[in-house]
Amino acid sequence: xxxxxxKNITKEYExxxxxxxxxxxxxxxxxxxxxxxxxxxxxxxxxxxxxxxxDISEGDLYLDxxxxxxxxxxxxxxxxxxxxxxxxPHMTVYxxxxxxxxxxxxxxxxIDRRVKEVAASxxxxxxxxxxxxxxxxxxxxxxxMGRAIIRHPKAFLMDEPxxxxxxxxxxxxxxxxxxxxxxxxxxxxxxxxxxxxxMTLGTxxxxxxxxxxxxxxxxTNLFNYPVNKFVAGFIGTPAMNFFDAECTEEDGMVVLxxxxxxxxxxxEKAAKLKEGGWLGKTVSAGIRPEHVRLCTEAExxxxxxxxxxxxxxxNAIIYVQCGDQRIIMNTDETDRQEHGSEVCxxxxxxxxxxxxPETERTITN
Amino acid sequence: xxxxxxxxxxLPVRVLxxxxxxxxxGTASIFTAFPFIWMIISSLKTKAEILNTxxxxxxxxxxxxxxGIIFNSPIPKYIFNSAWVSLVIVALQIVTGAMxxxxxxxxxxxxxxxxxxxxxxxxxxxxxxxxxxxxxxxADWHMLDSFRGLIISSxxxxxxxxxxRQGFMQIPKGLVEAARMDGASHWRALWEIxxxxxxxxxxxxGLMNFISTYNNYMWPSLITKTxxxxxxxxxxxxxxxxxxxxxxxxxxxxxxxxxxxxxLLVLFAFTQKWFINGIGGETGIKG
Numbered sequence: 001x002x003x004x005x006x007k008n009i010t011k012e013y014e015x016x017x018x019x020x021x022x023x024x025x026x027x028x029x030x031x032x033x034x035x036x037x038x039x040x041x042x043x044x045x046x047x048x049x050x051x052x053x054x055d056i057s058e059g060d061l062y063l064d065x066x067x068x069x070x071x072x073x074x075x076x077x078x079x080x081x082x083x084x085x086x087x088x089p090h091m092t093v094y095x096x097x098x099x100x101x102x103x104x105x106x107x108x109x110x111i112d113r114r115v116k117e118v119a120a121s122x123x124x125x126x127x128x129x130x131x132x133x134x135x136x137x138x139x140x141x142x143x144x145m146g147r148a149i150i151r152h153p154k155a156f157l158m159d160e161p162x163x164x165x166x167x168x169x170x171x172x173x174x175x176x177x178x179x180x181x182x183x184x185x186x187x188x189x190x191x192x193x194x195x196x197x198x199m200t201l202g203t204x205x206x207x208x209x210x211x212x213x214x215x216x217x218x219x220t221n222l223f224n225y226p227v228n229k230f231v232a233g234f235i236g237t238p239a240m241n242f243f244d245a246e247c248t249e250e251d252g253m254v255v256l257x258x259x260x261x262x263x264x265x266x267x268e269k270a271a272k273l274k275e276g277g278w279l280g281k282t283v284s285a286g287i288r289p290e291h292v293r294l295c296t297e298a299e300x301x302x303x304x305x306x307x308x309x310x311x312x313x314x315n316a317i318i319y320v321q322c323g324d325q326r327i328i329m330n331t332d333e334t335d336r337q338e339h340g341s342e343v344c345x346x347x348x349x350x351x352x353x354x355x356x357p358e359t360e361r362t363i364t365n
Numbered sequence: 366x367x368x369x370x371x372x373x374x375x376l377p378v379r380v381l382x383x384x385x386x387x388x389x390x391g392t393a394s395i396f397t398a399f400p401f402i403w404m405i406i407s408s409l410k411t412k413a414e415i416l417n418t419x420x421x422x423x424x425x426x427x428x429x430x431x432x433g434i435i436f437n438s439p440i441p442k443y444i445f446n447s448a449w450v451s452l453v454i455v456a457l458q459i460v461t462g463a464m465x466x467x468x469x470x471x472x473x474x475x476x477x478x479x480x481x482x483x484x485x486x487x488x489x490x491x492x493x494x495x496x497x498x499x500x501x502x503x504a505d506w507h508m509l510d511s512f513r514g515l516i517i518s519s520x521x522x523x524x525x526x527x528x529x530r531q532g533f534m535q536i537p538k539g540l541v542e543a544a545r546m547d548g549a550s551h552w553r554a555l556w557e558i559x560x561x562x563x564x565x566x567x568x569x570x571g572l573m574n575f576i577s578t579y580n581n582y583m584w585p586s587l588i589t590k591t592x593x594x595x596x597x598x599x600x601x602x603x604x605x606x607x608x609x610x611x612x613x614x615x616x617x618x619x620x621x622x623x624x625x626x627x628x629l630l631v632l633f634a635f636t637q638k639w640f641i642n643g644i645g646g647e648t649g650i651k652g
Contacts, residue, residue: 014475053542055473073545086543090561100547147547 002064002078002154002187003029004050009059011045011211019045021211022059027155027204032181032188034202036195037234042211043191044159050189051080051157063154074103079148080157084164085140087132087147093119094128097146118146121183122176138169145180155187162197174200195235199223207231229360232286232353238317238328240286241347243302244357247278256285256352259323260303266350269364273354276363284357287347289317289330300344302327306337320345401626408620415615430620439592440621443600448628450512450596451578454519455571462525462570467555469526470533471541481530488523496587503588510589515596518588519578525570532566533559568639576629597625 004027011020020042027033035043048054050061052073061069068076079100087096094115101111119125122142132140141161148156161177162170178201181188192198198205199219207214207222207230215227226232232240245256245263254270256263263285265273273279297303304322311333318329318337327345337343354364374382407415409426434440468474469481499518500509508514536559544554560567582598589595592603605618 051542051546053545073542074548074550078546080543080546082539082543084537084539086537086539088540088544088558099544099549103548103553147543151547 003027003062004155004187004189005060005062006046006050007060007062009046009049009061010057011042011049011054012057019211020049023208023211023213025206025213025216027187027189030185030187032190032201032203034198034205035189035191035208036193036198036205037208037214038193040210041208043193043206043208045211046208047080047157047159047189047191050155051078052076077151077154078157079151079153079155080159081141081144081148081161083160085132085144087140087143089132092129092131093124093135093143093146096132096143097124097150100147100151114150118150122146122149137165138173141165141173142176145177149180149184153186155189156184158188158190160192161190163192163194170197177201196237199235205235207234209234225362225365226353227362227365229284229286229355232355232362236288238289238330240288240353241292241327242284242286243325243327244282245285247273247281247283249279254279256283256301256354258301259325260344261299261301261346263301263347263349263352265352269349269352269354272364278363282357283363284355284360285347286353286355287351289328291348291351292327292329292331292345293348294329294331294335295344295346297344299346301347302345304343304345306339306341306343309337309339311336318343404619405623408616408623410616410619412614412616415619427616430616431624434617434620434624438604438617438621439595440597440600440604440624443595443597444625444628446512446594446600447579447596450515451575453516454578455575457516457520458522458525458574459567459571461521462529463555463560463567465521465526466529466533467551467559469530470536471538471554471559472551484523484526488527492584496584499584500587510591510594512594514588515585515594518584522570522574525574528570529563529566532563536562565639568636572632572636572639575632579629601625 004025006023006025006027009020009023009025010018012018023042023046025033035046037043045054049056052068052071056069060067063076063078088099091099097118098111098115101114106114115128116125119128122145124139124142124146127135127139127143132143135143141164144161158177162173165173174197177190181201190197190201199222202219204216205219205222206216209230215222215231217225222231222235226235229242233242243258245258248255248257250262254265254273256265273283302320302322302325304320304325304327306318307321307326308317308319310317310319314333316331316333316335318331318335320327320329320343322345329345352364353362355362406422408430409428410420410423411427414420414423465484469477469484503509503514503518506514506517508517540558540562541554544558545551549557579596580598581596582602585594585596586599586602589599592600595603601618601621604621
């Protein structure tokens with residue numbers, strides 16, 4: 001169990017490139033924190049700085065109140081699971097799992113007991129005598145986790161641990177990691193670019209972009225109250241639809257006027273737009289595909305033709321081309337639409353996200 | 366489907382090509398091996414037979430030449446000197462070389478590339494250019510004419526650093542990082558993770574440097590003058606010119622040369638797999 005605090009942390013490389021820019025983050029005991037963002041956003045660098053594998057250019061890193069900037073990785077008591085597993089190929093599974101205990105000079109019978117215990121909990125008992133080269137991807141991943149678990153470290157760091165697995169195994173391992181977190185009851189920091197992993201595993205998600213933290217929040221809040229357009233677009237599959245609309249007042253009601261119609265806004269959002277002086281101006285609006293509905297022509301905010309209909313089982317994704325704009329709708333399979341058919345769409349006004357087109361920050365949340 | 370390579374050339378062309386290869390390789394092999402075979406045969410001849418060019422094989426093998434060298438000459442002592450001095454030198458070169466190669470490959474520091482350039486730069490220096498400064502340093506340390514001097518002056522091998530660095534570069538950095546996260550120091554990571562994975566580089570390096578140190582003549586002959594400290598090449602020369610008998614005991618000189626080579630042949634016989642692998646660039650590690 002550990003509390004980790006990052007204070008004004010910056011990572012600057014020799015060529016002047018800043019991979020991480022002045023980030024602040026507080027990770028409490030037993031939290032499952034996910035660092036998520038697109039490639040090159042600095043999430044792995046941040047994790048590696050916590051691990052001690054990268055030097056910190058500026059700022060302070062605290063573990064349980066102690067500044068650990070200059071503490072080498074082997075003295076931090078933090079375990080890490082790597083993207084490519086990093087199993088020692090010349091050692092058996094048993095030796096791989098036992099290695100950290102051997103370094104700590106734990107008595108042999110104690111090592112044996114703990115290795116067997118961990119192996120049993122991860123379903124590796126039959127594989128203890130094998131070498132990593134004889135294991136499948138999922139088995140290697142389990143060994144990598146076993147190697148981390150056996151130490152009872154203060155925190156677990158995981159750097160995209162599922163990205164080398166196929167989709168089915170990834171789903172299975174995700175559940176196992178979640179289960180592991182419940183059992184171990186300790187701090188997890190997990191890096192991924194997969195927002196499904198982020199949403200399903202994390203108790204707290206940190207969305208990063210270009211070395212900066214965009215938003216730190218719970219999965220639900222991140223989904224429902226994104227602070228800017230980037231977070232809104234990054235979290236959620238399929239991604240949020242964005243469109244420009246003019247904010248006007250008609251018949252005493254604040255509405256967003258789109259190319260094909262208008263969207264009357266609920267009171268709370270209307271008040272915020274009024275207060276912000278947005279009447280008569282163009283705003284950037286966003287609506288999640290699951291909050292778009294088919295409607296009559298009179299209610300329509302968008303009119304267009306169905307370009308793709310994807311049936312995913314119980315639900316379906318409909319791609320509608322509305323002029324230059326493509327609107328994606330996530331609906332149930334009964335809303336079957338033929339390719340090329342004309343449809344009218346409206347967003348659920350209470351679920352609309354409205355952003356400042358200049359700063360891209362939210363106006364209504 | 367049979368995907369094996371099949372030679373579509375006609376039979377006579379194939380036979381001719383094979384004969385050509387045998388001829389070229391056979392000739393090259395004979396040229397390479399002949400001096401060695403000649404040495405072995407001469408070591409079993411009498412003095413008169415050696416100087417008679419009409420006789421290739423000895424009429425009756427003079428085994429006493431060999432036993433005389435083994436039991437009644439200082440040659441075994443020189444072999445022992447060479448063997449243990451080479452062993453110590455190679456052990457030290459492996460430790461120093463592995464440490465520097467590890468630092469160059471796995472540690473991040475500003476002058477990493479500069480350091481490697483400087484190290485490799487020293488490899489370009491003619492060895493003879495280092496003799497005088499090395500001699501002066503050893504003289505200042507009172508280590509001339511001693512095993513200590515021989516060993517200390519050969520503690521680092523630039524070739525070894527280069528060879529090990531190339532081997533280490535095949536290892537994913539994540540493995541060393543994983544070891545560090547597991548609690549291993551750099552020292553442990555080097556010997557418990559990196560070394561077992563680059564075994565063939567280590568063995569190649571050890572063998573090549575053992576052989577070159579074992580056979581080394583110039584440098585040991587510059588810094589040692591007491592026969593107690595002679596290595597084999599020096600010892601052979603001393604044996605050749607002893608008692609002012611320049612070139613008079615050819616049969617014994619040949620027998621001594623043959624005996625001196627035996628330890629290297631035995632070593633090579635046991636390790637040739639690694640030796641050839643290492644030179645061919647095969648490190649035994651799959652990417």
